[in-house]
Amino acid sequence: MSTKTTDYPALPEQLVDELESLSKERKLTADEKKKAYALLAETYDKAKISPGEAIGIITAESFGEPGTQMTLNVFHFAGVSEMSVTAGLPRLIEIFDATKAPKTPQIEVYLEAKYKKNPNAIKKIAVSLKETKLEEVVKGFSINASKMRIEARLDHAKLKTFGIKGNMILANRIKVRGVFVNQTKTLIAIKPKVKTTLGELYHLKEKIKLAFVHGVKNITHVLPLKKGDEYIILTAGSNLKDILQVDGVDTMRTRSNDLYQTAKVYGIEAARQVIMEEAEKVIQNQGLDVDVRHIMLLADVMTAKGAVKGITRFGITGEKASVLARASFETPLKHLVTASLTGEIDPLNSVIENVMMNQPIPLGTGLPDLVVRMDKKKAKK
Amino acid sequence: MTDVFMNEKFIGTVENADQFIQSIIEKRREGKFPSTLNLNLDQKQDAIFMQTTKGRAVRPLIIVENGKSKLTDAHITKLKNDEITFDELVTEGVVEYLDALEEEMSLIALDENDLTPEHTHLEISPLTILGVISSLVPYANYGSSSRMIRGSKLQKQGLGLYRSNFLLRMDTDVSVLHYSQKPLVNTFMHKILDFDKNPGGQNVVVAIMSYEGYNMQDAIILNRGSIDRGFGRSTYFRPYEAEELRYSGGLIDNIKTPDKESKGYRTEQEYRHLEKDGIAYTGAKLGEEDVIIGKTSPPRFLGEMGDFSITASIRRESSVALKHGELGIVDMTIITENEEGNRLVQVRVRDTRIVEVGDKFASRHGQKGVAGLIVPPEDMPITVSGVTPDLIFSPHSLPSRMTMSHLIEVIAGKTAALTGEYVDGTTFDAQPEHELREMLHGMGFRDNGTETMYNGQTGERYQAKIFIGNMYYLKLKHMVANKMHARASGRIQLLTRQPIEGRGKGGGLRLGEMEKDCFVAHGASLLLKERFDSDKTTVHVCEKCGMLGVVDTFRNKKFCPTCGNNVDITAVEVSYAFKLLLDELKSLGVYPRLGLESKY
Numbered sequence: 001m002s003t004k005t006t007d008y009p010a011l012p013e014q015l016v017d018e019l020e021s022l023s024k025e026r027k028l029t030a031d032e033k034k035k036a037y038a039l040l041a042e043t044y045d046k047a048k049i050s051p052g053e054a055i056g057i058i059t060a061e062s063f064g065e066p067g068t069q070m071t072l073n074v075f076h077f078a079g080v081s082e083m084s085v086t087a088g089l090p091r092l093i094e095i096f097d098a099t100k101a102p103k104t105p106q107i108e109v110y111l112e113a114k115y116k117k118n119p120n121a122i123k124k125i126a127v128s129l130k131e132t133k134l135e136e137v138v139k140g141f142s143i144n145a146s147k148m149r150i151e152a153r154l155d156h157a158k159l160k161t162f163g164i165k166g167n168m169i170l171a172n173r174i175k176v177r178g179v180f181v182n183q184t185k186t187l188i189a190i191k192p193k194v195k196t197t198l199g200e201l202y203h204l205k206e207k208i209k210l211a212f213v214h215g216v217k218n219i220t221h222v223l224p225l226k227k228g229d230e231y232i233i234l235t236a237g238s239n240l241k242d243i244l245q246v247d248g249v250d251t252m253r254t255r256s257n258d259l260y261q262t263a264k265v266y267g268i269e270a271a272r273q274v275i276m277e278e279a280e281k282v283i284q285n286q287g288l289d290v291d292v293r294h295i296m297l298l299a300d301v302m303t304a305k306g307a308v309k310g311i312t313r314f315g316i317t318g319e320k321a322s323v324l325a326r327a328s329f330e331t332p333l334k335h336l337v338t339a340s341l342t343g344e345i346d347p348l349n350s351v352i353e354n355v356m357m358n359q360p361i362p363l364g365t366g367l368p369d370l371v372v373r374m375d376k377k378k379a380k381k
Numbered sequence: 382m383t384d385v386f387m388n389e390k391f392i393g394t395v396e397n398a399d400q401f402i403q404s405i406i407e408k409r410r411e412g413k414f415p416s417t418l419n420l421n422l423d424q425k426q427d428a429i430f431m432q433t434t435k436g437r438a439v440r441p442l443i444i445v446e447n448g449k450s451k452l453t454d455a456h457i458t459k460l461k462n463d464e465i466t467f468d469e470l471v472t473e474g475v476v477e478y479l480d481a482l483e484e485e486m487s488l489i490a491l492d493e494n495d496l497t498p499e500h501t502h503l504e505i506s507p508l509t510i511l512g513v514i515s516s517l518v519p520y521a522n523y524g525s526s527s528r529m530i531r532g533s534k535l536q537k538q539g540l541g542l543y544r545s546n547f548l549l550r551m552d553t554d555v556s557v558l559h560y561s562q563k564p565l566v567n568t569f570m571h572k573i574l575d576f577d578k579n580p581g582g583q584n585v586v587v588a589i590m591s592y593e594g595y596n597m598q599d600a601i602i603l604n605r606g607s608i609d610r611g612f613g614r615s616t617y618f619r620p621y622e623a624e625e626l627r628y629s630g631g632l633i634d635n636i637k638t639p640d641k642e643s644k645g646y647r648t649e650q651e652y653r654h655l656e657k658d659g660i661a662y663t664g665a666k667l668g669e670e671d672v673i674i675g676k677t678s679p680p681r682f683l684g685e686m687g688d689f690s691i692t693a694s695i696r697r698e699s700s701v702a703l704k705h706g707e708l709g710i711v712d713m714t715i716i717t718e719n720e721e722g723n724r725l726v727q728v729r730v731r732d733t734r735i736v737e738v739g740d741k742f743a744s745r746h747g748q749k750g751v752a753g754l755i756v757p758p759e760d761m762p763i764t765v766s767g768v769t770p771d772l773i774f775s776p777h778s779l780p781s782r783m784t785m786s787h788l789i790e791v792i793a794g795k796t797a798a799l800t801g802e803y804v805d806g807t808t809f810d811a812q813p814e815h816e817l818r819e820m821l822h823g824m825g826f827r828d829n830g831t832e833t834m835y836n837g838q839t840g841e842r843y844q845a846k847i848f849i850g851n852m853y854y855l856k857l858k859h860m861v862a863n864k865m866h867a868r869a870s871g872r873i874q875l876l877t878r879q880p881i882e883g884r885g886k887g888g889g890l891r892l893g894e895m896e897k898d899c900f901v902a903h904g905a906s907l908l909l910k911e912r913f914d915s916d917k918t919t920v921h922v923c924e925k926c927g928m929l930g931v932v933d934t935f936r937n938k939k940f941c942p943t944c945g946n947n948v949d950i951t952a953v954e955v956s957y958a959f960k961l962l963l964d965e966l967k968s969l970g971v972y973p974r975l976g977l978e979s980k981y
Binding site for chain 2: 052053054057058060061336337340345351355356357358359360361362363364365366367
């Protein structure tokens with residue numbers, strides 16, 4: 001390492017690097033550079049949060065107050081080229097509660113360089129992403145009572161629009177248990193392995209209709225869009241794992257708004273980024289202004305344990321160290337009883353317990369304590 | 382085939398629904414059917430519903446045929462000369478009454494000029510789109526609708542002569558405005574309602590300007606001179622009542638001044654207003670918690686009246702006293718009997734309320750505000766002709782709310798005051814603004830209502846011309862005297878030892894969860910502790926078992942109920958609520974153990 005880190009050990013490397021490159025660009029003299037460093041160090045120091053600052057409460061208030069002004073509309077349509085997306089307070093709650101099944105999961109599929117400016121190629125990929133069910137590619141279903149089987153007549157025109165080649169064997173794709181599937185050029189025949197009644201066959205037919213044949217599961221809609229100078233595909237429904245395996249998809253840029261899928265596929269750091277971006281999006285949409293650092297704090301807290309945890313009694317709030325703090329949040333009886341069964345000890349280190357007991361809270365003016373170093377020898381006398 | 386229902390009962394079917402309806406309506410207009418018969422064709426259900434029942438709201442409309450109103454100029458002149466009545470128009474088939482259902486198949490024009498051949502009816506006047514109370518807002522067509530709705534709502538809260546026999550009534554929580562005036566700017570509805578006979582406000586001179594910042598955020602400035610001359614003065618009435626209840630065993634409450642032996646006897650001072658019958662005399666000036674009606678009740682439990690008990694004759698005091706924080710003069714007393722035959726005493730207490738800072742006022746345009754400052758008349762701004770405003774209204778209340786009607790009322794009121802003639806401000810049908818301006822101009826005033834004014838404190842001329850004129854202002858029923866509340870110490874709850882709730886009981890104002898969060902966010906740790914120490918207690922903790930021990934200060938002994946005498950007992954200061962939590966946990970079978978640690 002060069003002199004830069006030793007001069008200002010408190011500055012993070014990234015800032016130092018940036019300043020170095022800037023000073024080279026602007027051709028600063030050594031004196032000017034020194035001044036710039038001093039200014040940077042001072043600004044950086046000012047931006048730091050003092051010890052004992054109640055950042056958690058301030059973050060909560062910073063979200064809570066604008067939250068009261070948010071419109072409660074769940075969906076937002078702006079023209080045909082938009083998809084319905086949960087917006088406003090409901091979406092914010094979804095993000096911060098880390099809901100397992102968000103109402104409108106969505107993926108922005110970016111494409112590799114060779115496809116991204118070719119509208120025809122995009123359309124092809126888009127079609128191949130959409131989940132196609134058997135009923136969408138056949139002319140109709142019928143029950144052949146004499147052979148005790150279900151027959152589906154293929155619609156070749158539809159197959160073509162979905163990008164399924166005629167010779168592709170759909171039979172192998174129909175994954176329904178306990179049936180034999182045979183395919184001729186125009187017909188798919190489904191016969192149960194065991195003898196069944198006609199009634200059961202009818203139920204089977206209803207099930208077969210929804211059999212997945214093509215595309216990516218859970219992707220209910222696809223929408224090619226122009227973003228900047230390239231085309232992207234917006235999907236309703238999220239299945240990040242499978243979408244990334246499709247040819248032509250840019251695995252580096254494609255993103256989902258589903259926190260759990262992002263965490264699973266891209267890792268926890270990506271999930272943190274998604275939390276921040278999604279929360280920011282809601283706040284921007286509502287025309288509100290919440291400092292990013294509050295969002296960052298929340299995202300950090302939610303992902304710090306290596307898995308996405310919502311701010312609920314099942315997530316991080318339920319993992320608070322203090323029994324009293326947990327009990328004061330939700331389901332007090334449950335926490336008190338389990339604490340008594342396991343013999344928990346509450347060190348009373350946090351805010352709410354001390355408010356309950358009318359003790360000074362360990363924050364702000366209540367944080368510093370007088371430390372007396374007793375002379376051990378004298379004390380013994 | 383269309384089903385026909387008469388008053389919700391099926392009576393038959395008709396072949397041609399339209400023809401049927403047409404013939405019914407024609408006969409009604411000819412007077413062969415009652416004018417209150419209404420019908421409606423429900424196309425979805427293919428059914429005709431006819432109604433003659435009572436309780437439907439119906440309204441009159443002028444009949445239109447082929448795009449022409451049936452009401453001619455001849456009718457109008459006859460009406461004006463009292464040659465025909467409105468009811469004759471109905472029998473003549475010029476006007477008919479429609480109910481909500483029949484309106485569904487009508488096309489009603491608002492104005493005669495809008496008529497097309499498709500129209501079936503014409504409104505008698507465009508202002509029938511307004512209701513009784515919203516018609517009381519003058520020049521409402523110049524304001525935004527939401528403000529006009531608010532304006533009509535505020536009029537309901539305005540003080541006035543709420544009932545002309547108010548002196549004989551025992552209403553709860555009512556006020557009567559002194560010196561109420563007829564509005565200078567009125568509407569047709571004021572005439573219909575006889576508003577002149579029981580008005581609900583006063584005409585004041587309003588200047589639209591700021592004054593020392595005391596009229597920020599909708600506050601208003603009042604002239605002390607106006608208040609001294611009676612502006613906004615009102616009398617507040619509140620009845621108190623006592624009933625001689627009967628109890629089992631032939632026991633009965635007794636309305637009289639309680640004996641000194643009575644359980645719960647107050648001080649003699651508090652009974653000083655009572656006369657022989659135990660009721661405060663009319664005209665008695667009562668202070669807070671003074672007794673109005675003296676009453677005693679028999680002992681609560683019959684067991685208390687044992688054979689040898691000397692307490693047998695001791696009765697409980699249960700007098701009715703003035704509420705905490707209230708005062709007044711005994712106005713009227715009624716002694717009567719209620720439905721159960723018990724003796725009932727009702728005493729009405731009156732209190733004259735002179736305007737004070739915090740009382741609520743409003744114009745008729747949804748512009749409400751609280752008195753922010755009362756200024757001596759000599760300090761009020763003054764016009765060239767020597768007029769000082771009674772009230773100063775903030776200009777910032779206007780742009781975002783767009784109540785232009787408020788401004789037009791100022792001009793109209795000014796014209797009315799100067800000419801000595803009332804101005805008609807009926808919505809859609811008012812005296813036009815330009816006429817008012819011309820009249821103002823003719824009398825030597827600026828036509829836009831502004832005047833040169835001088836600062837009352839310094840005598841300097843204001844650079845801006847001030848918009849000043851007369852308006853009708855309402856004193857609203859919300860008065861600070863009934864609302865203000867503060868306490869330093871007082872009653873506490875038995876269970877939690879925290880202050881009790883409610884103004885009437887002299888309770889505390891809760892510093893809630895979110896307010897607490899603000900203290901935390903500021904890091905004001907010790908201030909927070911101090912704010913919450915209303916229930917602090919000292920508990921003595923046994924260092925051995927962690928439960929609460931006992932300190933006997935008389936014998937100077939410390940011991941723990943479980944561990945005995947030979948243990949360390951340490952005093953700790955905690956909130957009583959926390960001690961209660963520990964007790965409740967123990968009652969659940971949970972052993973909450975306190976581990977103590979030296980603070981230093």
